[in-house]
Amino acid sequence: MSKKTLEVHWGKHQRGYIENLNRQIANTPFEGYLLEDIVKISYNRGSPQPAFNNAAQAWNHDFFFTSLKPGGGKSPTGEIAELIDKQLGSYDNFVKEFKLAAASQFGAGWAWLALKEAKLVVEKTPNAINPLIWDHIPLLVLDVWEHAYYLDFQNNRPDYVSTFLEHLVNWDIVNARLDRAKAFMNWGEPDWDLFDKDADILTYEEAGIDVVEDSS
Amino acid sequence: MSAVVAKFELPPLPYEMNALEPFMSKTTLEFHWGKHQRAYIDNLNKQISGTELESLKLEDIITKTYGGGNAQPAFNNAAQAWNHDFFFHSMTAKGGKAPSGDISGLINRDLGSYDNFVKEFKAAATTQFGSGWAWLSLKDGKLIVQKTANAVNPLVSGETPLLVLDVWEHAYYLDFQNRRPDYVETFLRELVNWDTVNARLETATAKL
Numbered sequence: 333m334s335k336k337t338l339e340v341h342w343g344k345h346q347r348g349y350i351e352n353l354n355r356q357i358a359n360t361p362f363e364g365y366l367l368e369d370i371v372k373i374s375y376n377r378g379s380p381q382p383a384f385n386n387a388a389q390a391w392n393h394d395f396f397f398t399s400l401k402p403g404g405g406k407s408p409t410g411e412i413a414e415l416i417d418k419q420l421g422s423y424d425n426f427v428k429e430f431k432l433a434a435a436s437q438f439g440a441g442w443a444w445l446a447l448k449e450a451k452l453v454v455e456k457t458p459n460a461i462n463p464l465i466w467d468h469i470p471l472l473v474l475d476v477w478e479h480a481y482y483l484d485f486q487n488n489r490p491d492y493v494s495t496f497l498e499h500l501v502n503w504d505i506v507n508a509r510l511d512r513a514k515a516f517m518n519w520g521e522p523d524w525d526l527f528d529k530d531a532d533i534l535t536y537e538e539a540g541i542d543v544v545e546d547s548s
Numbered sequence: 549m550s551a552v553v554a555k556f557e558l559p560p561l562p563y564e565m566n567a568l569e570p571f572m573s574k575t576t577l578e579f580h581w582g583k584h585q586r587a588y589i590d591n592l593n594k595q596i597s598g599t600e601l602e603s604l605k606l607e608d609i610i611t612k613t614y615g616g617g618n619a620q621p622a623f624n625n626a627a628q629a630w631n632h633d634f635f636f637h638s639m640t641a642k643g644g645k646a647p648s649g650d651i652s653g654l655i656n657r658d659l660g661s662y663d664n665f666v667k668e669f670k671a672a673a674t675t676q677f678g679s680g681w682a683w684l685s686l687k688d689g690k691l692i693v694q695k696t697a698n699a700v701n702p703l704v705s706g707e708t709p710l711l712v713l714d715v716w717e718h719a720y721y722l723d724f725q726n727r728r729p730d731y732v733e734t735f736l737r738e739l740v741n742w743d744t745v746n747a748r749l750e751t752a753t754a755k756l
Contacts, residue, residue: 344726385677438624439698440678440717459678477678478717479726487583487718 333400333500337483345479346393353386367391368464375465388460392442395462396475401502408503412471412510419452427497429454430474434493437476443493445472445506450517469513471506555593556606558586559633567641571738576722584718585632592625606630607703614704627699631681634701635714640741647742651710651749658691666736668693669713673732676715682732684711684745686752708752711745 353370357363362370362383371391374384407413407423420426426445433456434443441458447469448455455463456476463470474480474496481492536543561581566574592609596602601609601622610630613623646652646662659665665684672695673682680697686708694702695715702709713719713735720731 340725348726439680479721482718482721483725486579486722487587 333495334484337480338397340483341475341480342393342397346390346397349386349389349393353383353390356383356386371462371464375461385460388462391464392460392462392473393475395470396442396473396480398505399472399474399502400496400500401504403499404503405497405499405501408501408506410503410507412503412506415452415510420454426454430497431490431493434474434476435490440477443474443476444468444470446470447510447513447517450519469509469516471509471513472501556589556629558589561636563641568639568739571734572639573723576719579722580714580719581632581636585629585636588625588628588632592622592629595622595625610701610703614700624699627701627704630703631699631701631712632714634709635681635712635719637744638711638713638741639735639739640743642738643742644736644738644740647740647745649742649746650753651742651745654691654749659693665693669736670729670732673713673715674729679716682713682715683707683709685709686749708748710748710752711740 357365357370362374365373367387367390370383370387374381374387376384408416413423416423416426420429430443430445433454437443437456437458439458441456442462444453444455444457444463446453446455446463448463448466452471453468455468457463462473474493476489476493481489485492485495558581561577565577565581568577596609599622601612604612606626606629609622609626613620613626615623647655652662655662655665659668669682669684672693676682676695676697678697680695681701683694683696683702685692685694685702687702687706691710692707694707696702701712713732715728715732720728724731724734
């Protein structure tokens with residue numbers, strides 16, 4: 333991914349989204365909101381408000397740039413690797429699904445690896461839409477708007493996608509995002525075998541926890 | 549005996565690859581015509597081979613597969629093949645600026661003035677979010693400026709296109725990068741083929 337591409341992609345496109353968003357939300361209730369909340373609220377169940385495109389694109393692009401790293405790509409290690417094997421079959425199958433999503437997103441859009449109800453999914457979205465609006469938890473994204481690859485690959489989107497998977501995916505950040513996601517997912521019933529059923533249930537006092545009496 | 553089946557061919561550009569320089573580069577046209585449009589046609593041929601669509605005219609494939617927005621697979625390739633040919637023919641070297649001929653009168657009648665046409669066309673072209681096209685069309689005998697997304701074109705809604713500008717990023721990225729407004733202005737100032745627009749207008753009014 334060339335310097336020139338990032339100069340325009342980050343310095344012009346993403347900068348433009350943020351500046352336009354700031355103008356749009358000035359003196360409106362959105363002004364104090366977190367970006368993610370603006371995205372979800374302004375999506376307005378499919379009748380997006382004006383701020384949606386800029387907010388979502390601002391979010392998407394930051395998520396994208398942080399999904400990249402030099403010397404990245406190839407198959408991951410860590411928890412995402414296990415989850416891919418368990419839920420997507422294999423790394424090779426993930427690659428196959430991801431390439432298909434990225435190549436078949438007609439027009440502008442994004443290809444994602446996300447968590448949907450505690451299960452990994454590969455999905456694609458058009459224009460500014462992202463899986464936050466479906467309450468999925470994104471883990472990885474590839475920008476497939478033409479501006480993301482045209483200077484380096486011209487019409488050859490498939491080569492761009494392969495290059496991303498081979499050389500740029502930041503699996504460390506994917507693992508970090510997965511770790512954070514665990515706090516928000518319902519992973520189902522705990523493994524009760526891990527619990528010592530014979531353990532005594534302690535009182536607060538026995539456990540050494542001070543209970544402050546209500547003094548009113 | 550099998551029926552003769554037409555395979556769509558890549559129509560030649562109406563000018564040399566470098567004819568629109570410096571306003572649209574040779575490299576852009578090499579990719580835009582030689583790769584993008586060629587692929588739409590190749591893929592369309594593959595998709596319709598052995599189907600009932602095979603014997604239809606391109607425009608009929610478009611309207612038949614649109615499905616009111618729930619498009620069949622062949623729609624994108626068919627419409628894009630048509631859109632691109634319409635686009636390349638909408639341009640000429642030493643084109644652009646205010647037109648003469650019948651289109652000029654209609655612009656004044658229906659859009660107020662050439663300046664107002666420019667204003668509306670720029671707005672349509674720059675506000676088409678994502679990929680798409682900006683059009684000058686006839687709707688019920690009156691000129692309108694419209695914009696469409698992705699592969700959609702006015703044929704599916706019964707209007708008659710007269711002029712189009714491709715605002716997919718591939719159309720302008722090598723020459724203008726993110727500066728779509730500059731690309732639109734350059735098109736209007738230097739490239740619009742008003743002769744072709746007048747010819748299309750004549751064909752359209754002959755049908756009314």
